[in-house]
Amino acid sequence: MDHLHFAVTWGQDTAHDLVVQALMTLFNTLGATPGSIDRIAICGNPIQLSLFQGIPIDDLAYAGDKKKEKYHIADQDRSAAVRDAGEIAGMGAFEGCELRVPPAVKHEVGADALALLVKSGMLDSPEISIATDYGTNAEMALKVDDIIYTGSAAAGPALEGQEVACGTLAKPRVVSDIDFEDGAFRSTVLSDDMDECTGALFNPINGEIYEEGTIAATGITGTGVIALIKEGMETELVKLPHIKTRHKALLLHDDLYFDEHDLVEAGRAIGAIRAGHVTLCDAAGIDVKDIETAYMSGAAGTYMDAAKAHMVGLVPYAVRDVYQIGNTSLALARDVLLSEDRLWELEDVARSVRGSHVMFATSPAFKKAYINELSYWEEGMPFERMQTMLKRRGLPMVAAPTTDPKVHRIVVKDIPDLGTEGLRVLERTGTLLTMKIEECTLCGLCEEVCTHDAIELHEDGTVVIRSDLCDGSHCQKCIHACHEELLCWECLEVVER
Amino acid sequence: MVKRFTTMAYDDPDEMTFGVAKEPVKAGLGLTIGDGFTTPEINYAPRPETASSKEKLVKEYKSITTDIMDRMVAVGFPGVVLETEHVQEMTNNPEWGAAVAHAQKEIMERYHDEYGINCALRHTPGDIREDRDYLRLREDKYDTLLKSFELLAENGVDMLSVESMGGKEVFDHAILRDDVPGVLFSIGCLGAMDMEYIWKDIVKIAKDHNVVPAGDTDCAQANTAMFVAGGLLDKNLAHTLAIIARTISASRTLVAWECGATGPNKDCGYEGTILKSIGGRPIAQEGKTSTCAHSDVMGNLVMQCCDLWSNESVEYHGEFGGTSVQAWGETLAYDCTLMNVALKTGTEKTLRDLFMLSDKYRDPQGYVLAYPNAWKVGKAIVEDGDDLYLRAKNAALETCNILEEGVNEGLKLTRFETKALRDAKIALEGLPDDQDTFVSESLDKYKKEVRVFEPKRNYDL
Amino acid sequence: MALKKIKERSMALDIDPDDILVRYNVRLEKEITPEEAAEELYPDDPHLKPIAQAVFVGDEEGVVAGLEKAISGGMDPLKLIDDALIGGMNVVSKLYDEAVIYLPDVMLSSDAMQKGIEYCKSKATSDMKPKGTVICHVAEGDVHDIGKTIVVALLRANGYNVVDLGRDCPVEEVVEHVEKERPLMLTGTALMTTTMYAFKHINDKLKEKNLALPFVCGGGAVNQDFVSKLEFGVYGEEAPQAPRMAASILSGANVGKLREEFHKH
Structure with a gap:
């Protein structure tokens, strides 16, 4: 799912938590404890790097200067940085671990x-x-x-x-x-x-x-x-x-x-x-x-x-x-x-x-x-x-x-190079988005059209979408498939974990 | 009683094939039309000099009938329909037509008894309701015409048809001026009103005599449009307009069935496929086998859903292979054999599609009459089936839409055809939404423009 | 399910007819160049024709030069807008509709016409009366304006007066202009998913101020479901719909009618 859209719609904190949790899962899977890690290096687009570090992304969400000026959205500094990983929200245990962040070119x-x-x-x-x-x-x-x-x-x-x-x-x-x-x-x-x-x-x-x-x-x-x-x-x-x-x-x-x-x-x-x-x-x-x-x-x-x-x-x-x-x-x-x-x-x-x-x-x-x-x-x-x-x-x-x-x-x-241990992909790094559709006819079209098996429709009309599988705003096939136009993007809520 | 069609006989165009109609018609000596078989329908005209007396005519038709029946038996065809389109004299003098019918039927009965060949006789009196430049649809001539039907029914004719010509006076004016609203008025309104007037009476006569009130076709207008349109290189009338006239005529020709006619309708207006999609009754069609009468840009396509396969008309004379009626009749019958084999072997849809595809893209007229599109026109007609004006307008507009979409599907149009189509659509879209306004506006206009138009006298308008 | 739908689209067998028949009438028709097609459509008047021609080929200097000459010859600048500039643009939109010319041609011509209109206005002594005004903008925060640029060009090509508020246009500015211009319709485009919510704010403000009008929203990020929830929202999927929508409004269509005509499901 598009990170930027997710963060803007459901909050940057939620998005940040997801990124950090994914990292924690990775460490757990590898058997690495906070104290045993000396250094972390990351790479990604400016949005991903900002979400991880907790840098505001408003300046990335809106490209127009007029809007930025009106809402006092400042351009963030995204130069190369060496930081203490313990400063990252949710990663206090990593104090003393070095975090290396590559720079962004521009917006x-x-x-x-x-x-x-x-x-x-x-x-x-x-x-x-x-x-x-x-x-x-x-x-x-x-x-x-x-x-x-x-x-x-x-x-x-x-x-x-x-x-x-x-x-x-x-x-x-x-x-x-x-x-x-x-x-x-x-x-x-x-x-x-x-x-x-x-x-x-x-x-x-x-x-x-x-x-x-x-x-x-x-x-x-x-x-x-x-x-x-x-x-x-x-x-x-x-x-x-x-x-x-x-x-x-x-x-x-x-x-x-x-x-x-x-x-x-x-x-x-x-x-x-x-x-x-x-x-x-x-x-x-x-x-x-x-x-x-x-x-x-x-x-x-x-x-x-x-x-x-x-x-x-x-x-x-x-x-x-x-x-x-x-x-x-x-x-x-x-x-x-x-x-x-x-x-x-x-x-x-x-x-x-x-x-x-x-x-x-x-x-x-x-x-x-x-x-x-x-x-x-x-x-x-x-x-x-x-x-x-x-x-x-x-x-x-x-x-x-x-x-x-x-x-x-x-x-x-x-x-x-996948190394000697080979490649394993972390499952369920995302969260669940859900809404209850009161007048759902349970036709099941939303499930049928999803090419990623990301959506489940329960018998009480509750829709559950896995954010790690869902293609998000680019796809919306499920939203369009809903005859009654009951399934709605803005009505989806993030499940608290 | 007139019962308008407001639903389709076929929910899916793919259901339609040749040789099968929803409501087959029994006619004549052992023949059932549209019941799983196609049958040749042979049309002919006597040599002109024979029209001078009743005796000469009877003799000519006896030869024609014997020649045809002989050949059908000689080559082993199971069934045949003979259609006699009257020369004027035969309708003007109803007893002449009756004598011809009587003589023909005697011969046919003999062949039926002797060989068991199934056969039926259709007569189509000429629409004689005119006086020099003027139509006289409802006066003395009308009585003569009805008298002709009556005597024919009494003298052995199995199926009664006519090619009525109501609206022709306005149509002739409009078609030469690319005046599509005028075409709509003449065929869709005037033609349909006259159909209703005449067909109520024909159906009554047929019922009284237990013969088949078969149907009409828009010879006077749709066929004229096709004729004026001509071949690919002719530029008298854009073929995109010719087909609009033809689809409008479907709305008109349907009126015969709505008055109680049962099919098979007649062939030369080519509106049959549309009629069949709506009414489910058998149809006669003509195409490559009517090249003896006129050239054709959809010679194979029209076979797609025919029940009777006709040659329009051929003059009786000698050919190397026998007489003309034998030559053309045999050709028709072989075509029917092929279709019947397809029906027997379950391959009729494939053959139907081959017929259709061989001409679908040859000409805009064929494109619209290709059965999936013809069905769409039918659907547009029944949507306002109760309103003669609206349904004819629907047919015309749907035709424009089909052609516009067709250009994306592989149909190629010239700029001349494209322009005519665009102008027609604009004109149609500008027309009023109700019949009364349209009719009264048209009356004003054509009373002024068409000297021979007498709405009160001919249409009670 | 979708595949079935595609197959149903055409049940019947079909062929490419080129190998089995020849429409000689089509073949004989010589390939007509856009310039030849246009030649038949220009106004006859010797003063107007060169201007219309310059509009057609997108020659801005030629347009202004032609106008200069015509005005110094005593022609009314405002009448020249109608007869020469919009007349030339009519040729463009007609041939574009017939796929004789393409979108980039329209863009060039539209720019040339706009130059001409500005020139005529600067020379005119009274105000012109266009067939209708449309306001176009790109959502606040968004700078992706190709969609809007195309919409503006096509609307102008069809004779509408377009107030182009450009990209990243603040909500208040849009509403102010609607209040001032009272246009036939308002269009908004957005490519970034984050920016389309500005349309909701615009819609609410228009409602607050009783400025009901069709608000056509489109662009990469925007979808019909979102737009349908706006009281004045009409979803525009493709730029060429814009002039058709404006024409529908001129012949009396309201938001509901427009949705009926242009929405997909």
């Missing part, structure tokens, strides 16, 4: 983006390169000479599989890739260990299955969506903004599908990222074709087929090399934990980047580029027309990819 661009810059190695390379974290906020950084231009495209969660009817975050038993094979589509499905397994061979026009897959799938990840769009466009089943099948949808196996509405959602996200790249190039005074190297990070950036991402426009069209570098945030936290020097280096980097940060929301270049993208994805404006428009607007040109870049898959999984 919406935090340590994740720094991690991207530092861990990609782009800082040390003379090439014109761009790094992009393919997540909800799509942080991106362009390096030209020694200047680094950053931005965040608010691509929306479509690339992580949300806002798409059958979409889901990457998890076991979901479709993560699609390939054209023998006149049909072949899917790749993630196993319980997140390994890629051969899925079904099917006809996307009518959903006919030619060959069953080894694992049944329950959803499509963002990477699967990219692959569907790429293969759809190449087979001309997708002709923007339409899907030219009789159902106006690509039909997969296991009742999964991808329809025109999904296409628009995904297109907006892809368009936001390409518009972001154009905007950074504009700020740097270069052309998109000048970018030689692209780094892809984040879970989506790791599992995505880079060649397909390149074909649909998620990677600058003329790059020679693409590096898929995995979850850089975790790696950065590890660096900071081991070296305090690293932390202050990061602060220097953050400071040097601040001056050349581009706020896309208020950037005229981004606005023009993004409106072009909207028209391309939603109205079917021909690509050539989009190029003409960019030219008229004096913006850097994009083009269709002509050559395939060399793809370097540095990591296979977003957390490359």
Whole structure:
């Protein structure tokens, strides 16, 4: 669930408690007692870091200066810091334990983006390169000479599989890739260990299955969506903004599908990222074709087929090399934990980047580029027309990819080294949200539409939502499914624990 | 008594197929129409010179009838309908038509007795209710027309039909001016009123003589619109407007059934699929097999839900393979065989869809008449089934909507067609919400514009 | 369940007709360029046409130059707004509706027209009478204004006078402007989930001051359920609905009617 929205709706203290409790659970699971821990390093976006530390987030919740002024919302200091963990509310027992916090670049661009810059190695390379974290906020950084231009495209969660009817975050038993094979589509499905397994061979026009897959799938990840769009466009089943099948949808196996509405959602996200790249190039005074190297990070950036991402426009069209570098945030936290020097280096980097940060929301270049993208994805404006428009607007040109870049898959999984003990994921780190619906007809639609099994409907009309599973305000499928419009976001209350 | 349709016979368009109607009709010698079979309906016209006397006409029709029955038996077809569309003389002199009917039926009975072939005879007297430039719908000529029906029913005709032409005087004026409200007024209001006037009497005659009051079709208007519209390259009338005239005519032609006619209606207005979706009664249709009479942009599509499969009309003359009625009749019967095989093997929905898809995107007219869309028009009609004006307007507006959506579904329109469609929709949306206002406004307008329009005399308006 | 719905969307078999038939009439129609399509629609008057043309291609300087010439030739600036600028913009919105041109074209033309309107107003001696005023703003605290920018352009393209309050617009400022301008409708957009609650405050203040009017809310964060709970709220899912809503209001629609027409469920 979106942290910011949760904290604003149900209180920052509640959100803070959840973060701290999750950490406590982690320590307990590992058998670590407060006294035995000398040092903690954290990484994350500014919201996450603030929620943990108890720094007010009002300045992050509202981007507009007028509102900030009116309500006397001060911008918080989010520089690199070394603190005593015992100062954190609820962590008194950790007095004497050192807490290392990496800096944020600006408002919406935090340590994740720094991690991207530092861990990609782009800082040390003379090439014109761009790094992009393919997540909800799509942080991106362009390096030209020694200047680094950053931005965040608010691509929306479509690339992580949300806002798409059958979409889901990457998890076991979901479709993560699609390939054209023998006149049909072949899917790749993630196993319980997140390994890629051969899925079904099917006809996307009518959903006919030619060959069953080894694992049944329950959803499509963002990477699967990219692959569907790429293969759809190449087979001309997708002709923007339409899907030219009789159902106006690509039909997969296991009742999964991808329809025109999904296409628009995904297109907006892809368009936001390409518009972001154009905007950074504009700020740097270069052309998109000048970018030689692209780094892809984040879970989506790791599992995505880079060649397909390149074909649909998620990677600058003329790059020679693409590096898929995995979850850089975790790696950065590890660096900071081991070296305090690293932390202050990061602060220097953050400071040097601040001056050349581009706020896309208020950037005229981004606005023009993004409106072009909207028209391309939603109205079917021909690509050539989009190029003409960019030219008229004096913006850097994009083009269709002509050559395939060399793809370097540095990591296979977003957390490359799981250590000897392997990976276990903490369950139930969140809380429960609930409301009692007096006139509930118990139709059960809210449960049925939830792709995350986050919601339970009890026989007395009580709805219980698990915040750790729920996709929150981006999804709201359950809210929309309620016929009587009785289920309501604002009426949900946090269960006291 | 007139009983308006306010509900659909079919809840789901997918239920509709050829050869099966909700209310099959028994007719003639052993034939049941719409009961799991399609049957050819052969139409013909005598050579012009034979119309000079009753004797010549009778002789001509005897040859026609014998030729057809002979060929049906020779190739082994189980059933056939013969339709005689009168030349004027046969209706103007009711006893001429009666003599022809009598002679035809005698021959058919002989074949039925000898070979067991099921057959029925339909006669369609000409709508003779005019006097030079003027319609005379309710005067002497009307009595002659009724007399013709009566004598036909007495002389062996199994099914009575007519192609009534109420509203034609205003329609001819409106269609040449792309005046869609005028088309709506002429077909949807005037045509329907005249239908009610004439069909009450035809149904009574049929009942009195225990024959089938079959149905009408909007030959004078819908078929005219199609004819003026022509092929793809013709630009006299946008095909988007032609189809609006045709769907409006469904609202009009339905009136025969509402007056007690039982089907099968007639073919040349192409409104049958819409009628069937509403009334569930059998329909006759024509398409590729009527190319002897006119070219067609939906030759296969119209077979989708037909019960009788017709050739519109062919002049009687020799061909290499026999006479024209034999050649066209055999073609019709083979088409029916194919459909009947599909019905027997449970593949009728597939064949129906193949027929439909082969022409769905050929022309806007075919697109709207494709059965899922035709059904939608039907639904729009019954929504205001009690109000002749509103239901015709609904049909027209629904047609506009179907076409507008069609453009997203793969239907391609020219700018000429698109513009005409847009203008039509704007005109329709600007029309009043009630019949009285619309009729009185239209009366004022067309009394001024159409010299030959005499509302009092022809429609009691 | 959703898949079933999709399948039901079209039960019948369907095909791509291109391989089995040719609509020669469509094929013969030569591809018409946007400029050719526009050519048939411009006003005939030799003074008005170049201005309308400049609006169509989004040439701001051309618009002002054309107006200058026409005004010095004795034409009334206010009449030029209607005949030349809005006339040119009508061509744009018509061809946009027909998908001959696209949103970025409309944005360029809308800017050019706006420049022209401002120029004409500066030269005019009396006030103009637009077909209606709409106030647009981005929610307090939110700076994401692309949605609003599109809405403003489309409304202007359809001849409405738009008071654009910009982004991060305080609640009080919105209410003040409504009180002053008495517009046909008010629009608010928000992308950040945290900012849309400003709409509720606006709604309450409007109610307090008896300023009933349709308040169209949209944008990434906003959903119909939220908007339906506002007394004046109408949910706008897509920007092109804005001019259609304004037209409905002009022909008498109130909040209830608008919801009936534009809400999804």
